[in-house]
Amino acid sequence: MGFTTFGLSDHIMKGIGAAGYTVPTPIQILAIEPALAGRDIIACAQTGTGKTAAFVLPILHHLASGAGVHAGGKLPRALVLTPTRELCQQVQLAAAKYGKFLALRSTSIYGGAGMEQQIKALRRGADIVVATPGRLLDHMQRKTVDLSGIRILVLDEADRMLDMGFINDVRKIIAAIPSQRQTMLFSATISADIKTLASNILRDPQTVQVGERRNPAETIVQHFYNAPQGAKIDLLVHAMEAEQMQSVLVFSRTKHGADKISRRLERTGIASAAIHSNRTQSQREKALEGFKEGKFRVLVATDIAARGIDVSGISHVINYDVPQYPEDYIHRIGRTGRAGASGDAITFVSREEQQYLTRIEKFVGKRYTVNAYPGFTASPQQAQAHVSFPSRSGRTAPQHDNTRHPQSGRTAPQHENKRHPQSGRTAPKHDNTRHPQSGRTVPHTDKRYPVQPGRKKPDHKKMESYSSDSSGAGWSNY
Ligand code: AMP
Numbered sequence: 001m002g003f004t005t006f007g008l009s010d011h012i013m014k015g016i017g018a019a020g021y022t023v024p025t026p027i028q029i030l031a032i033e034p035a036l037a038g039r040d041i042i043a044c045a046q047t048g049t050g051k052t053a054a055f056v057l058p059i060l061h062h063l064a065s066g067a068g069v070h071a072g073g074k075l076p077r078a079l080v081l082t083p084t085r086e087l088c089q090q091v092q093l094a095a096a097k098y099g100k101f102l103a104l105r106s107t108s109i110y111g112g113a114g115m116e117q118q119i120k121a122l123r124r125g126a127d128i129v130v131a132t133p134g135r136l137l138d139h140m141q142r143k144t145v146d147l148s149g150i151r152i153l154v155l156d157e158a159d160r161m162l163d164m165g166f167i168n169d170v171r172k173i174i175a176a177i178p179s180q181r182q183t184m185l186f187s188a189t190i191s192a193d194i195k196t197l198a199s200n201i202l203r204d205p206q207t208v209q210v211g212e213r214r215n216p217a218e219t220i221v222q223h224f225y226n227a228p229q230g231a232k233i234d235l236l237v238h239a240m241e242a243e244q245m246q247s248v249l250v251f252s253r254t255k256h257g258a259d260k261i262s263r264r265l266e267r268t269g270i271a272s273a274a275i276h277s278n279r280t281q282s283q284r285e286k287a288l289e290g291f292k293e294g295k296f297r298v299l300v301a302t303d304i305a306a307r308g309i310d311v312s313g314i315s316h317v318i319n320y321d322v323p324q325y326p327e328d329y330i331h332r333i334g335r336t337g338r339a340g341a342s343g344d345a346i347t348f349v350s351r352e353e354q355q356y357l358t359r360i361e362k363f364v365g366k367r368y369t370v371n372a373y374p375g376f377t378a379s380p381q382q383a384q385a386h387v388s389f390p391s392r393s394g395r396t397a398p399q400h401d402n403t404r405h406p407q408s409g410r411t412a413p414q415h416e417n418k419r420h421p422q423s424g425r426t427a428p429k430h431d432n433t434r435h436p437q438s439g440r441t442v443p444h445t446d447k448r449y450p451v452q453p454g455r456k457k458p459d460h461k462k463m464e465s466y467s468s469d470s471s472g473a474g475w476s477n478y
Contacts, residue, residue, distance in 0.1 A: 006032050011101040012060055016053075019097050025050030030208040031184075032058055040202040041184040044209040047157070048334040052094045055080070055154045055184050060099045062152060062182075063127050074125030075149030079177065081133055081170060083160040084304065085110040085281065086288070091156060092130040104128065109145070111135040112281040119144045133161065133169035140176060150177045153201075158187040158194055159327070164304070167197070174201055189327055220333050220345050224357070224370040227348040231378035232320055233264050235348060238376045240270060240298075243344075245316045247291075250300045251332050253321040258300045261320060265298055272298035276305045303328050306335065317345045322353035326363030 003016050003024055024032065027045040035041055035058035045051040059078045080095075082088045092108035099106070106128035107121040115138070122129075122145050129136075129145070139145040153174070155161060161170060183202050187194050198205065227235045240248065252258040255276040262274035273287035273296045284305065291299040292311050299311075303323065314336045323329045329347075336343025349357055349370050361367055 001029060006036060006057075008036075008057060008061055009064060011064065012057060012098065014101045015060075015098040016057070018100055019053075021053070025054075026210045027051050027208070028054045028057075030210065031055065034206040034208070035182075035184060036061055038062075038182055040182060040205040042190070042198050042202060042205045042207050043184065043186045044188070044190050044207075045186060046188045046330060046334050049210055051186050052091055052156075053098060055156070055186065056091070056095050056098055059128060059152055059154070060095070060102060060104065063104055064099075064102050075146050076122075076126050076129040077149050078128045078152040078154070079147065079150045079173075080128070080130040080154040080156055081136070081161065081173065082130060082156045083132065083164050083166065085112055085132060086284070086305070087157060088130050088132050092128075095128050095130065106130065109135050109139060111138075115144075133166040133173060136173055137169050140173070147173070147176045148178060151181050153177055153181055153183045155183075155185045155187075155197075155201075158185050158197065159189045159191060162191075162193050162197070167193075170197075188331065220336060220343050222333065222368065223344065223346045224349055224368050225346065225373040226370055227350060227373070228378050228383045229350045229352070231382035232348050232350070233261065234378070234382065235373055235376055236261070236318065236320065237265070237268050237270070239318070239346065239373060242375065243316070246297060247294070247311075247314050248298045248316045248318060249306070249311075249314050249332075249335050250298055250318045250320050251306065251323070252300055252302060253324070255302055257321070258302055262298070262300045265300075270298060271296045272300060274300045276302040279305075303332070306332070311335070315343060317343065319345070319347040322347055322349055322356040322360070324356050324359075326360045329360045330364075 001024065002022065003013060006024075008016070027043065027049045031041055031043050031045075031051075031054040035055060041055075043051065043054065045054070059080075063077055080091050082091055088108045088110040092106050095104075095106040104127040105125060107118070107126040107130070109118050109122075109129060109131035111132060111134050118135075118139065122139065136145065140147070155170065161167070183205075185194070185198055185202060185205075225235065225239075236250065239245070250261060252261055255278050258274040258276050262272045265272040273290055275284050275287045279287070287296070287299060288311070290296045300320075317333050317336045319329070319332060323332060333343075333345035336345060347357075357368065357370070
């Protein structure tokens with residue numbers, strides 16, 4: 001199926017062609033048609049699925065054709081709300097990219113940037129406004145934006161918007177928008193709160209959902225390695241060199257941690273930048289641009305700052321800290337393996353973090369095996385805080401014997417890799433089996449790591465009974 005089946009205008013088709021897209025992604029196949037028909041939509045789709053084009057293309061079509069949309073002079077006619085500045089910029093750039101051959105204007109409105117420039121852009125007139133809720137409310141209070149012409153509203157990453165406490169701002173904004181409108185809600189997860197919000201703001205919505213929403217993209221190979229907290233920085237440097245990683249997104253739980261990791265990498269001669277909410281807008285932009293251009297081999301980010309980062313070609317995502325919320329794990333690793341490309345996700349697991357790994361396993365319904373990183377042994381000082389920390393696999397760290405990756409030419413640990421059945425990429429060999437539904441390799445449940453003192457043995461039967469469920473049903477206990 002190609003984009004031609006949607007009946008989009010030639011100008012939009014040209015924009016899609018210029019973006020280099022030939023085939024719509026699954027979310028685009030499912031959402032574009034009802035969106036073009038003017039339906040309200042509730043879409044469950046993770047980042048990296050092509051969800052932005054799924055709502056931007058119908059917006060462009062409606063605004064350019066004027067069908068069902070009555071222009072309000074210079075007033076904005078479509079509003080996209082996003083949780084973060086980065087996502088806000090990305091969506092606006094996407095609108096400009098796909099709408100390159102249309103005479104429509106778009107602008108982004110977000111905090112941390114000058115008010116004056118945004119006011120000027122709004123005065124000049126923008127057909128599409130992409131905004132973060134807080135800054136948009138500022139403009140509403142100053143009467144520098146008029147939302148009475150809005151006919152299409154999109155809530156992007158609605159779950160994150162609620163998580164970040166924007167619900168009241170979102171409600172106030174929606175109250176200022178005409179009720180005669182098309183509304184589309186995109187969210188990575190559909191929680192009870194999202195359902196409540198949806199029932200208040202959507203009319204007879206069409207529900208669309210792609211993939212196994214709790215499962216990461218098939219193209220991402222996931223690895224888990226034991227690491228006492230104090231040894232993680234050395235393990236990071238070791239792994240980067242061992243696998244000759246070129247474009248790496250490292251996640252840190254805290255802003256302070258992100259700075260520390262970045263500084264330490266710089267000292268080792270690995271060009272790196274950090275991105276988090278304590279950094280100024282221009283620092284963040286510089287870091288992101290530098291990373292995109294390859295000036296920095298590593299971008300260290302916190303979860304919130306990383307929302308909306310759209311960089312293609314990230315070869316590795318490294319979870320320096322195990323995320324405390326499983327949704328964040330899915331979001332984080334979704335930064336690699338974008339739109340069908342393959343990628344590696346590596347998670348460093350300290351003993352204290354195993355509880356978070358267990359949460360992730362319950363969430364995705366799979367078991368993961370945590371190994372010692374080949375050729376890496378924590379020094380006694382590094383491991384000091386966790387003297388009794390055993391290898392979960394019970395294996396001793398093997399010799400440093402790396403071989404070149406068959407596809408990428410990168411070196412990769414040799415002795416415990418085998419070819420990934422779908423992607424043809426290498427993946428840890430020794431205790432993986434094929435997942436019954438997806439056909440992907442998953443760890444053997446009977447080869448679990450030994451139970452550590454004071455740690456409750458995971459209930460395998462319970463896990464397995466959930467492992468094939470991708471609908472989310474039956475998960476309420478978790
Ligand atoms: P999104 O989920 O909207 O953040 O998109 C993820 C990535 O997929 C972005 O880099 C898009 O440029 C890219 N993308 C979106 N749609 C397509 C498509 N039909 N073909 C190829 N790449 C796409």
